[in-house]
Amino acid sequence: MQNNIRVKLAVFSILEGKLVIHGDNHLPVTDLKKRESLDSCVSELFDNATGNTLSDFYSEQLYTVDHPFSVVYFALIPHFQILNKVAVFKPINSHKFGHPDAEIVSYALQRLQWKIEYTNVVYSLLPDEFTLSELQTVYEAILNKKLDKRNFRKKMLSLGLLTSSGRKKKGVKARPAEIYTFKSRNPQIVKIFS
Amino acid sequence: MQNNIRVKLAVFSILEGKLVIHGDNHLPVTDLKKRESLDSCVSELFDNATGNTLSDFYSEQLYTVDHPFSVVYFALIPHFQILNKVAVFKPINSHKFGHPDAEIVSYALQRLQWKIEYTNVVYSLLPDEFTLSELQTVYEAILNKKLDKRNFRKKMLSLGLLTSSGRKKKGVKARPAEIYTFKSRNPQIVKIFS
DNA sequence: CCAAAAGTGTTGCGTATACACCCATGG
DNA sequence: CCATGGGTGTATACGCAACACTTTTGG
Structure with a gap:
């Protein structure tokens, strides 16, 4: 009955006119602590990745996968708001093949593409x-x-x-x-x- | 680090020209067993609810919530395929207020309404x-x-x-x-x- | 012949697309 | 005066909404 729950986050930004995503060869992940809410867990991940506060930006839950069990989110932040100067952001294309989270990135991108057509996000x-x-x-x-x-x-x-x-x-x-x-x-x- | 994971399922059907949903005063739920996949867990729930096999019907993951932590799915089945004759199906409207899963039902309905506009589901x-x-x-x-x-x-x-x-x-x-x-x-x- | 449900076209409107030139500023 | 990017209008195509009558069958 007891399972480990992980929370994973795809952070998108725009850099030099290109869509970029945080993380070198995988997306940031953390374990959901017992009794911790999903929201606070994602916020913590976001803060680690960007040095900024998630509630000031747009984020949404994407999907939940297993093996390993992870709830995946994505978030959007302007590049100048990334206060964590060692954060690595790479063009979305470099995640296409061979990337462990390639499917997630691709699905997140699709959701984002749909979303901008009918929202202000x-x-x-x-x-x-x-x-x-x-x-x-x-x-x-x-x-x-x-x-x-x-x-x-x-x-x-x-x-x-x-x-x-x-x-x-x-x-x-x-x-x-x-x-x-x-x-x-x-x-x-x-x-x-x- | 250890959390209980539940899987919840909204089963929709059509009865006498009305959209109905399985469950009397709450949606069926079960615990995800250790090392069990989400898919097999949902299938089991569906089988219990309808006496039929999920892989023959359309289903999709809806959302993951916490407190309690649950991954929610919905599924669609024609009424004559419901082999479990004691299954209760109620009109969607009766789930509007006071129902513990009212928010989930409402969100599932919205997703379904969007989906039928551009798919064959x-x-x-x-x-x-x-x-x-x-x-x-x-x-x-x-x-x-x-x-x-x-x-x-x-x-x-x-x-x-x-x-x-x-x-x-x-x-x-x-x-x-x-x-x-x-x-x-x-x-x-x-x-x-x- | 009547009741019941099936089947069938046209028009207007609003939204998406394709496309090329002039304008304002800094250097 | 030139280079740079900003700003503008029109014509066409397509999808969506509104709308009413005729056809086929069983009883």
Whole structure:
């Protein structure tokens, strides 16, 4: 009747326009202590990995596997928020083959790809203020394909998740971009199923 | 480090055009035995509940909760396949309030509602042969709303999941309906994300 | 011939896609 | 004045929703 329970975490971030994931050749794992909640266990893992606090970012439970028995989560954090400077983040592609957690990474990516189509969770990969181009870069990194600029902007603005700050990015050697923020930095589902 | 793991199962079926769920005032649960796989544990639960074999039907893992620690699954079975004649199946609505597993049932229903929009998993609620009206009844029970007959038929046929048998239902006191089968009785995702 | 359920098309609308040029700034 | 990235509109295609009558059978 007694079993060991492990909790595993995939932490995604964006680095130089690429989707990266924490961990060198495996995802961070820890044992769930007796009477410890799943939430606090994941938070601890996240703190170890990033030096930051999970409750300030987006995370969700992915799946539970056995052999060994593990509950798997993923989380999203902007790269500049990773305070743990020895943390290793590697491009998602390097986890494709031969990686012990390759299946998990692949499934997590798929879930993330679905999720960004109908929620605002990418807020958790960006600073408070950003330009539409920066936002588009994040989408392209996650979806692993180029998007059309005009269509992307139309869609994003029509979803009503963004607020224009009225200010513009200064000091760039090109036309300055409008600065946007997310209306809410909590998970919001946008497509209503009637 | 040692924790008890439980496995919980929501079994859905269709009875008299209504979505029903197995269990009287709680969902069936069992302890995961040491070194037992999740799959075999769920299969055992399903067998107890229905007298039938899980591998012949559709099931999926839903979520893992703690306090108490449980991995929750749901499964779909046509009513005539329930061989255990003492099994209790109750309409989904009776689980709305005051039910100890109400949250789980509600989440399972939501997942099921999403799933039938882009997969063929309803095969697991129907006999091999069925009419489009019977299929529509199943969709209406799950979605809890009336659907337009013409639009429903157009959509179903265009998805390419069904085969017409060429035969018609005999002995009915109205115009006999064409009999259809599912091309595949394994889970198929129809919307391709390019 | 009547009751009961099966079967069948068209139109409008909203959303997704494809596509190319001008604008504002720094150096 | 040039290089860099920001910003904009239109036309087409496709999927979804609304909507009513005719057909086939059994009794």
